[in-house]
Amino acid sequence: MVKYEVQVPTYKASAVSPSERERILARPIQDTQNIRKIVEPIIDDVKARGEKALIECAAKFEKAELKSAVMKAPFNESMMKVAPRIREDIDIAYNNIYAFHSAQLRPNISVETMRGVVCQRMSRPIERVGLYIPGGTAVLPSTALMLGVPAKVAGCPHIVISTPARKDGTVAPEIVYIAHKLGAEEIILAGGAQAVAAMAYGLPGIPKVNKIFGPGNQFVTAAKMHVQNDYGALVAIDLPAGPSEVLVIVDESCNAESVALDLLSQAEHGMDSQIVLIALALTDEQFDEIEAAINQHALRLSRSSIIQHAIKKSVIIRTDSADEAFEWSNLYGPEHLVLHLKNASSYLPKVFNAGSVFVGPWSPVSMGDYASGTNHTLPTYGYASSYSGVNTDSFLKYITTQELSEEGIQRLGPSVIRLAELEGLTAHADAVRVRGVKL
Incomplete structure (x- = not known):
């Protein structure tokens, strides 16, 4: 050989x-203990000092001097100067991603499980989503598309993007163009754990998001896992994409x-x-x-x-x-x-x-x-055994309903009373009995 x-x-x-x-x-091997020691103080600082902490982080990590760490829509046309050929390429990718993710939308369902008992499931878009677009060693408009297009397909009304500023304090025009195309309301100029914290806890004038999406290095993943487990944030994440x-x-x-x-x-x-x-x-x-x-x-x-x-x-x-x-x-x-x-x-x-x-x-x-x-935000580090990649469902939540007629509760009620009593939950049983159900 x-x-x-x-x-x-x-x-x-x-x-x-x-x-x-x-x-x-x-x-x-990831040194998770040391990673957490680095990430958690950054999160706490952003939580406490907001935009000031982000501006300091930009100077420290991106070597960028920022007056503000937030760009609000509508974005100036001068920020979106993308070569015509690249703009066309972005639009082609956008259309393909939109087509595949639109096909994933599912109709609401309604099932009469027994006579007089109707159960339904209906979808609703997640109201505020935060999309993390890494910077660092490369410009990644592809990630902005992979996260933003399914959010738009799902109908999420409020989209926030976070991406690190370049050394001159600007954002790559390709990212701004995509943000404009998606209808994003803000671009937060932050990367790493500080970006995750800003989206999880919010900034003055920017409410916290309900769910954070996006790949990143070990620090980003650790930050996402941290805020997901903080009841003070009440934020979900897409998946541990490392x-x-x-x-x-x-x-x-x-x-x-x-x-x-x-x-x-x-x-x-x-x-x-x-x-x-x-x-x-x-x-x-x-x-x-x-x-x-x-x-x-x-x-x-x-x-x-x-x-x-x-x-x-x-x-x-x-x-x-x-x-x-x-x-x-x-x-x-x-x-x-x-x-x-x-x-x-x-x-x-x-x-x-x-x-x-x-x-x-x-x-x-x-x-x-x-x-x-297809979507390129995918489970890594072995999580493919239990997680799916980002898809349209990732940006939706499902609400179930049940509606019983008088006939329905009379038919089903006795079973519910017996099961509730078996579990020792007498209020559950009595809530059925009070409606005239007898064993």
Whole structure:
């Protein structure tokens, strides 16, 4: 086997014990205790001092001098100077995301569960939503679209965006253009834990939101988890979306260059990203082609240093069967799952844990990240085993109703009385009896 400058640690599945498998697939360890020690004082400061704290955080973290940490709509046209071609690209992505998320809307339901007993479920949009758009190492208009479009589809009446200011105190015009297109009311110039705190507790003139959405680093995720558990905030979050990750399953039909770039497209997100390759019944020659392509592109890409750091915490598994490959994949539960397999769609029934699946050779993760129509805000760190990615339902809440006629309560009431008495809840039973129900 050839040794390359950039080499991903490789294991043969048949030689790995169950305990070793869990170790191999472990995500990079997060020092949650120390992260909380950093995050909680920031949250408390924003909660206490509001915009003043945000302005100081902008100077400290973004090196931006701000007079105000809030931009209110309507936004000046000069803030939205986006190249015509890019504006058109944003509009194409917007339309695809809108189409897919509109199709997710469900009608209200009404069921007569027994004669005289009618139960209904009706949807209502969440009134105030806060969308966190990371800044840091890149401008991310795609995230503004992924969060804002389903909010608009759901009919959320009040949208607040928070994103870090650039060093000159401005916001990327692409973000402002999307905020305008979405009908956002404010842009809070803040990133990290301070952004989460501002949305969770509100600022003078900006009421708190009911739910916070958006990906971010370990500090953003920790802040979201913190405010979600604070009864003083009474705020929900979308999901614990942390560092990017991808798992790619390949067989002999794959193209080595495509595989390498699908992997590295997620590694370039950040040093805490992770990539996993499962090579299914490849010859040594085929496997070497992929390793060579990973090495070549990892060294030439603009974010080479970030990629090389992420690769140190990544892994390749060589397997002999599809069942074995998907067993590993489902155990890992990737944010992104890519199937570079012959007849790839036939393997979808084997997928149980994944945020989003990219099926076949013409479906790179990049398409879902930007414009295919699916959402790129997905569960990471193994949470795909219990969470879905952001979708239209994420911006809705469901209210149930029940309406009983006199006949309905006479039919159902005796059962309710007996069950209430079984549980020792006599007021429950008497609330039925007082309406003339007898056993």
